[in-house]
Amino acid sequence: MxxxxxxxxxxxxxxxxxxxxxxxxxxxxxxxxxxxxxxxxxxxxxxxxxxxxxxxxxxxxxxxxxxxxxxxxxxxxxxxxxxxxxxxxxxxxxxxxxxxxxxxxxxxxxxxxxxxxxxxxxxxxxxxxxxxxxxxxxxxxxxxTTRSVSRCLRLVTRVALLPANLFLALAGHALVTNFEPGVFGVVGDFVAAATDWLLAPEPGSVHLFQFGVLSAAASLGVYLALRDLPTRELAGEASVGGVRVADALDVVRKGLGALVVLAVLSVPPAVVVEFVVPAEVGLNILPPAGHDLLVALTSSAGLRTLLWWVTLVSGALAGVATLVRRSSRARTRDLLAGYAPFAAGLVVVAGVAVVHRPVFDALVGFVAGRLEPPLSGRFRDLAAGVAEFYGTETVVLGLTAGVLVLAAGAVFALYVAFALRAxxxxxxxxxxxxxxxxxxxxxxxxxxxxxxxxxxxxxxxxxxxxxxxxxxxxxxxxxxxxETRRVELLHGLTALSVGGAAALAATGLVGVVPTGTTSSELGGLSVALLGAVGGVVLLVMALR
Incomplete structure (x- = not known):
């Protein structure tokens, strides 16, 4: 051999x-x-x-x-x-x-x-x-194949992620900015009220619930960051004052875990004090000094802002640490291949940012040129209004995201066809x-x-x-x-001959079967298609 x-x-x-x-x-x-x-x-x-x-x-x-x-x-x-x-x-x-x-x-x-x-x-x-x-x-x-289509479905989903989400963000910003009254004005007012409720409390009062939510979120974020970050590896054998840094971090981590549990358990009483029982009644058991301290802590806008940023930064660090930890378990080639579609999505967004204006003008001119004068003028006016409201970059990015969504739909249809064994x-x-x-x-x-x-x-x-x-x-x-060329050509000629014979039979039926306009008679095309179906049956029988 x-x-x-x-x-x-x-x-x-x-x-x-x-x-x-x-x-x-x-x-x-x-x-x-x-x-x-x-x-x-x-x-x-x-x-x-x-x-x-x-x-x-x-x-x-x-x-x-x-x-x-x-x-x-x-x-x-x-x-x-x-x-x-x-x-x-x-x-x-x-x-x-x-x-x-x-x-x-x-x-x-x-x-x-x-x-x-x-x-x-x-x-x-x-x-x-x-x-x-x-x-x-x-x-x-x-x-x-099932494998390649499945991989392509994951690929197109990741490529479309950044353009689609960025388009939604830009379009939402345009809606909120340009539509002050109505629904979007109400949404903007709600967001502003929620932000003030969380970060800008009324001074001189106790706000246990909001402060408790922020404290729990900050504690949970720091706990997750310390848990997922390689703090023990980074600290090594370093010590401060005879205490190992790694051991101290373990103690801090355990303390933060207990603090998270305590903060979660304190939320129900805080809800009762905040929304059910008046604060003067619920807190009159505290001495004046304790009450004043609680007011200063829970109504401090600076402290709440600090807790908010601690939550964001620690949550981001925890997310990065989790991503790095999972990535370290994968091979470098698999890791880079997984990130490649995200990089492609970034390239797509950058390309849209560079060429959005000429692309928009070309699309509007192309579509308007194919319409009759009454419709073409209306389309140009509509396109100009949309561009003024959203911006050409948002429109082109939305079209690009739509193209990727269409590609994802086509690949998904292929995936379903393979899954159903069609x-x-x-x-x-x-x-x-x-x-x-x-x-x-x-x-x-x-x-x-x-x-x-x-x-x-x-x-x-x-x-x-x-x-x-x-x-x-x-x-x-x-x-x-x-070497199979002769066998293949013979097989192809056989299939073509059977199909051609079926087509000729269908054409012959058109002249034999009477045609007319009443519903009881078959038209020529219907007879031809009937003959074509017969040709399908003959071909399958001949081949099988």
């Missing part, structure tokens, strides 16, 4: 790939089917842009299969998710906008339903073409490619597409699915170095 044969035999999990000839047939069939269906439906531009986004998503999945260069591959895949979502959203959104502009306002009320169905058909063709291109691209190396790991790409083409061909028939294009799309979907599945099966059985 040669070295290459031994490699194929002993490394079957990683040393295999779909065979080239059948994969080429699947790619050619997908490209031809998408091109013909999108051109016949008049959505070529959107299909090309959406296909580019789908290809970026497939490349991102391919990068996630790298183990040796895992960190840069994860970072590159994270960045690719932005053009992936943007391509799909722009392509489908553009053609939907064009279809809407051409359909509305409708000539009459009776045509509204037909125009809506037309828009639905356009979107279905675009979505089917996009899924088909993604499936074909991911079938080249068989990268669409597609298998070994033949996921061909199944998605064939299913997407079939969906596009079926809905293309509702857009006055020529019959031969619809039937050609159905046949292409079947050939793509069969050739792609055969490529994965054969590649896993004989390895990637075996």
């Amino acid at each position: 040669t070295a290459s044969e031994l490699d194929d035999a002993t490394d079957t999990e990683t040393n295999w790939a779909p065979t080239r000839a059948s994969t080429a047939v699947a790619l050619a069939g997908t490209a031809g089917g998408v091109a013909a269906l999108s051109a016949a439906a008049g959505v070529t531009t959107g299909a090309v842009v959406a296909a580019a986004g789908a290809t970026c998503l497939a490349v991102a999945l391919w990068l996630l299969t790298f183990e040796q260069w895992r960190v840069p591959a994860a970072f590159a895949a994270s960045l690719l998710l932005v053009p992936a979502g943007a391509g799909v959203a722009t392509g489908i959104g553009y053609e939907s906008l064009v279809a809407f502009a051409e359909s509305f306002p409708a000539a009459s009320k009776t045509r509204v339903v037909g125009q809506i169905l037309h828009i639905v058909g356009v979107m279905a063709v675009l979505w089917g073409s996009t899924v088909g291109v993604f499936g074909a691209a991911s079938s080249v190396r068989g990268v669409a 597609v298998s790991d070994r033949a996921a790409g061909p199944s998605l490619a064939g299913g997407g083409l079939f969906l596009a061909a079926a809905f293309a028939g509702t857009l006055e597409t020529p019959l031969w294009v619809v039937l050609g799309g159905v046949v292409a979907a079947l050939v793509v699915w069969d050739a792609g599945s055969f490529a994965t099966t054969l590649g896993s059985e004989v390895g990637r170095r075996a």
Whole structure:
């Protein structure tokens, strides 16, 4: 046995790939089917842009299969998710906008339903073409698997975290700042009142509850920080006055733990004194000196501010310590790969901060240029008002976050498909490619597409699915170095012949079965689709 044969035999999990000839047939069939269906439906531009986004998503999945260069591959895949979502959203959104502009306002009320169905058909063709291109691209190396999709879902969630939260913060700030009256004014007043209640108490009175809450929070934060920080390691054998620093810190930590318990137990009595029993009645048992001391402590704004900052700083230190402790248990490469999508999200935010104005102007000009004069002017006015209210940076950041959310939704849909076993790991790409083409061909028939294009799309979907599945099966059985081109081409020609025969039979039925306008008779397209379904059955029977 040669070295290459031994490699194929002993490394079957990683040393295999779909065979080239059948994969080429699947790619050619997908490209031809998408091109013909999108051109016949008049959505070529959107299909090309959406296909580019789908290809970026497939490349991102391919990068996630790298183990040796895992960190840069994860970072590159994270960045690719932005053009992936943007391509799909722009392509489908553009053609939907064009279809809407051409359909509305409708000539009459009776045509509204037909125009809506037309828009639905356009979107279905675009979505089917996009899924088909993604499936074909991911079938080249068989990268669409449960593992890669799961990793990609975690990746896109982390990438979208910073842009989405920053957008929400900026948008919320704009709402609170610009909407003084109404609901947002009430929210602002509530926040201001809560801040004064917590940090600026009324002088000369006892405020046990607020002070107790702040004391408990500060004690808990310091306790967690001392517990999680490596204080014993940092102190080592150092001592002060004959007392080891590490032992003293342990005593302080235990004391803070007891103080936290005491503060929590004191909250119910403080609530009773603060809200149920008047302070004069509840505290009259104290001597005057004790009462004055309690008033000075609980109503001191400076002391409360100090406790507030102690809570924030100690909580942050505890969080950092916990993160460092967990990170120290992981390998450096795994740790960096986990942080790569967060770094990509930071790069996305920085990019938006640099180019938000020209991007906003370009988007407004592009959309307004595709609308008729009555709608284009209204859209420009609306866009100017939104930009003035929120700011162009917030708007572009929101669009970017929306693109990432769309990408996360698409990846989540893939994850659900794998979880429900709708597609298998070994033949996921061909199944998605064939299913997407079939969906596009079926809905293309509702857009006055020529019959031969619809039937050609159905046949292409079947050939793509069969050739792609055969490529994965054969590649896993004989390895990637075996000579299988003749077998693959023969199999592809057989599938194409059966599909072509079914298409010819469907076309023949159109001329044989009578057509008309009454509900009891079948239209030509319905008969053709019926014949196409029969072709599906024949093809499956011939192949199985």
